[in-house]
Amino acid sequence: MWIYSLIFLELLCLIWYIRLFVQSTKAWSGENDFKGDADPTVSVSVLVAMRNERENLPELLRSLKAQTHANLEVLLIDDHSTDGSVAWLNEVKQDYSFLKLGELPQGQSGKKSALSYGVNRITSEWVICTDADCQVQPEWISSILAYAREKKKYFVSGPVQFNTDKSWFGSWQALEFSGLITLGAAAIFRNKPTMCNGANILYKKDVFHEIGGYKGNDAIASGDDQFLMHRIHAKYPDKVGFCKDSRAIVYTRPVLSLSDFISQRIRWASKSGQFERKEVSWEMAGVWLLTFFIVSNAFLSFWRIEFLIALVILLLGKGFIEYQFYRKSLPFYAMEHLKRNFWLSEVFQVIYVFCIGLLGKFVPYRWKGRK
DSSP states (O other): OHHHHHHHHHHHHHHHHHHHHHHHHHHHHHSOOOOOOOOTTSOEEEEEEESSOTTTHHHHHHHHHTOSOOSEEEEEEEOSOSSSHHHHHHHHGGGOTTEEEEEOOTTOOSHHHHHHHHHTTOOOSEEEEEETTEEEOTTHHHHHHHHHHHHTOSEEEOOEEEOOOSSHHHHHHHHHHHHHHHHHHHHHHTTOOOOOOTTSEEEEHHHHHHTTTTTTTTTSSSOTTHHHHHHHHHHOTTSEEEOOOGGGOEEEOOOSSHHHHHHHHHHHHTTTTOOSSHHHHHHHHHHHHHHHHHHHHHHHTTTOHHHHHHHHHHHHHHHHHHHHHHHHHGGGGTOGGGGGGHHHHHHHHHHHHHHHHHHHHHOOOOBTTBO
16 A cells, blocks of 8 residues: 555656646746847946966956956855966956956855955946856857846846756756756746855845845855845845846856766755745755655565566656756757757666755765865
C-alpha cells in the first residue's frame, strides 16, 4: 500500500511542477518585448565588484565605452585582487573618462561589501550592477534605464546569457541558464519574484539605503541580487520589474570545468534556505523533491515495475513541459539551436539538481580563491 501512496505523492509533485511551468510560460509569452531609450540627460552609475579579473577587464571596459547612453560613471571596486588588476587599471584609466576605481579597506571583503562601498561613493540616483567577467551591448544602459523610468520601477532585473562555445557542456549551461533567467522573469511578471542575476540589475540608490541594503544577510557570500530584490518587493510590491528587451542582454562566459561548475552551483544553492520570502525556499525545495523522486525511482525500478512506470511518467511529464517552455523563451535569446540538446541535457540536469541540492547544504565551496 505504501508503494502506491508514494507514487501518488510523486504524481502530485509532478502536477505542481507542470503548473509552475505552465504559469511561467504564460507569463513570459504574455509580456510584450520592451523598446525604449532613456533620456540622455539622466545620469547613471555602474557598479562592478571585482576580484582577480585582470583577463576579463579589457572586454568589459570596451563594451562600457561603446554605450549609447553617455551620461554615466563606472566605479570598479577591487576586493583585494592579487593578479595585477588595480595596476593595469591605473595604467589605462586615462582612456576611459567615465572610469573610477575604489579599493575595499583591509578587514572588508566579499561582493556585498564591495557593492555597499560603491553605493556610498557614487553620485547618480540610478545604480546599475554588472560583473567584471561580462560584456554589455551598446544600448544596455539606455534600454534598462528607460524601462525603469517608463514603468516607474525601483528595482529592475535584466536578462543574462552565456556566450556559448561549440562544446556540449557550454551549450548545456547556456540552455539551463536561459531557463533560470526566464523563470525569474516570469515570476516577476506574476508579481511573485524569486530569482534574478546580479550581472544585470538596476535600482534606485535611495531605495537601497531605505531598506538597509544588505544588512542582515551580508555574511552570506551569495545573494547580493535576490536578497535585495525580495526586500524591495516586500516594501514596494509593484516596483519590481524585468526588462524584456534583447538589447539589454548581458553576456558572460560559462565555466570551463566540471569542478568550477559544481563550486558555482553549490554557492548558489547555499542560500536557498536563507531567503526572507520563505515561499521562494519552498519552491526550490519542490523542484529538488521532483529530482529526488526521479533518481529514487531509477533505483527502485529494479525492484518493482510500478516505480519504472512512475519514472517514465515523471521524466516525460517534466521533459515535455520544459521543452514547451524553452520553445517559447529561446527565440528571445536568439538561441533556438540549443533545443537539439534538450533531452540529453534533461537527464544531466536531473542528476545535477539532485546532487547540488544535497551538497549545497553540507559541502563548503571555494570562489575567487576563498572559502
